[in-house]
Amino acid sequence: MSSTNEYGSQDHKARAVEWFAKLRDDLCFALELAEADAEGPNGSSELEPGKFQRKPWERPGEGGKSGGGGTMSIMHGRVFEKAGVNISEVEGEFSPEFRKNMPGADEDPQFWAAGISVVIHPRSPLVPAAHMNTRMIVTQKAWFGGGGDLTPVFEDDEETALFHRAYKDACDRYDPGYYQKYKKACDEYFYLPHRNEPRGVGGIFYDNLNSGEWETDFAFTQDVGRAFMGIYPNLARRAMDLPWTQAQKQAQLVKRGRYVEFNLLHDRGTLFGIKTGGNTEAILMSMPPEVKWP
Numbered sequence: 001m002s003s004t005n006e007y008g009s010q011d012h013k014a015r016a017v018e019w020f021a022k023l024r025d026d027l028c029f030a031l032e033l034a035e036a037d038a039e040g041p042n043g044s045s046e047l048e049p050g051k052f053q054r055k056p057w058e059r060p061g062e063g064g065k066s067g068g069g070g071t072m073s074i075m076h077g078r079v080f081e082k083a084g085v086n087i088s089e090v091e092g093e094f095s096p097e098f099r100k101n102m103p104g105a106d107e108d109p110q111f112w113a114a115g116i117s118v119v120i121h122p123r124s125p126l127v128p129a130a131h132m133n134t135r136m137i138v139t140q141k142a143w144f145g146g147g148g149d150l151t152p153v154f155e156d157d158e159e160t161a162l163f164h165r166a167y168k169d170a171c172d173r174y175d176p177g178y179y180q181k182y183k184k185a186c187d188e189y190f191y192l193p194h195r196n197e198p199r200g201v202g203g204i205f206y207d208n209l210n211s212g213e214w215e216t217d218f219a220f221t222q223d224v225g226r227a228f229m230g231i232y233p234n235l236a237r238r239a240m241d242l243p244w245t246q247a248q249k250q251a252q253l254v255k256r257g258r259y260v261e262f263n264l265l266h267d268r269g270t271l272f273g274i275k276t277g278g279n280t281e282a283i284l285m286s287m288p289p290e291v292k293w294p
Contacts, residue, residue, distance in 0.1 A: 007214050008142035013112060016136040016218065020087045020116040023134075023225045027118065028052045028073055028085050030233040035077045040124070040241035050077020052085065057279040059090050067092045072270075072282050076289070079240045081123040084285035084292040089114040090276060094139075098275045103208060104139030112138040113276070115146070116225065117269065119286040120232070125252035126239040128152035128159065129259065131286070133269065134221045144221045145207035147182065148228045149190050150235075151200030151259060153252045159235055160201045166231035167204045170223040170259070174216065182206045192262055199262050252294035260291055 035049035050074040061067030070088030076082070091112040099105040115135030122129060134146030150163045164183070171178035182204035190199040204224070209217050263270055263286050272281035 007210055007212075008136075008138035012142075012214055012218070013114065013136070013138070016221075017087075017089050017114050018199070019120075019218075019225075020114060020134070020159055021220055023116055023222075023229065024071075024073060024085050024087050027225075027229050028075075028271070029238075030229060031075065031080060031120070033238065034233055034236055035079050037237070038079045038240055040079075041204075041243045042124070043045055047078035050075040050080060050083075052083075057282060059092070059277055059279065061092055067277065068207060070279065070282060071280075072285060074101070074285065077123075079123060079127070079236060081121050082289045083120045084118065086117045086282050086285055087115070088117075088278070088282070090278065092276065095275060102139055103143070104141035107140045110139065111276070113272075117244075117282075117285070118228070120236075121256065121288040122236065122240070124242070125153045125244050125248040126242050127257070129288075130228075130232050134226065136218075136221070141210070142215050142256075143208045143210040145209060146221060146224055147186055147203060147205035148224065148232075149186055149200055149203035149205070150232075153248070153255045155201060159238070163201070163203065163231055163235065166227045167224070170220075170227040171204065173223065174220045178206075178220075179204065181252075191264065192258060192266070194265070195258070197258075199258060250292065253290060255290040255294055256291045257293045259286075259288060263287070266283050 003240060029261045032051060052073045056069060057072065057124045058069035059067035068090035073085040075083045094102060094109040094111055099109050105111060115133060120130045129151040132148035136144050152159065157256040168179040171182060183202060185235060186202045186205035187198065189205045192199060211217055270283055
């Protein structure tokens with residue numbers, strides 16, 4: 001990895017923060033358009049189209065200083081039973097037990113981090129749940145990370161192929177080896193070892209990305225976000241107006257239980273947020289609104 005001075009300048013931080021906010025705005029707009037266009041059965045067309053509600057939060061810093069903060073954007077709609085698109089920019093000092101897990105933090109516990117986190121739980125069991133996040137982290141080293149993955153209740157080969165194609169196209173613009181490398185990392189990461197099963201149908205996952213060329217890595221991170229924004233709303237529209245049964249809804253609630261298990265037991269992002277004093281409500285935004293265990 002390059003040093004902070006080369007890769008984590010104030011200009012780099014400002015541009016990353018600006019991008020995460022723009023992606024938030026664009027994605028919220030696209031999801032609200034789907035809400036407005038829904039004409040499906042099962043009562044969804046009788047509900048009012050959802051709108052994102054924003055709620056800022058602040059993170060207390062050390063010695064009375066500001067530790068940054070963020071903005072939650074949450075929507076409860078007729079297509080998306082719960083959709084969260086959160087952005088944050090925080091800084092401070094890693095706790096002693098957490099420093100050894102973060103590159104560069106063993107030399108100096110000070111850190112800065114910014115990113116966007118997206119989790120979508122549809123109302124229809126025929127529309128896949130989805131997750132996407134990208135982030136920039138600066139310690140004595142600096143890097144990007146993130147990715148996106150899909151969690152359908154009922155797997156659809158065409159839907160899966162379209163989702164993966166969007167990410168492969170984004171990866172191939174930068175390195176022909178990125179897609180297979182990051183797809184494998186996603187499959188390995190989003191896995192429930194206690195159940196011996198994957199959380200969903202995968203996507204890509206990358207971390208500690210610092211090629212030494214900040215502009216290239218930032219452009220790739222932007223395209224990871226654009227790929228999600230370009231494909232997921234379209235996948236939701238393919239199925240959002242289809243009828244579904246109560247049996248299918250029950251299957252969705254059980255599948256959501258797997259989502260909860262992963263996020264609470266294994267997700268590093270959840271752990272990072274808690275260990276760095278993040279906003280608990282924002283961290284647990286990923287939890288679905290209704291869950292069932294058989």
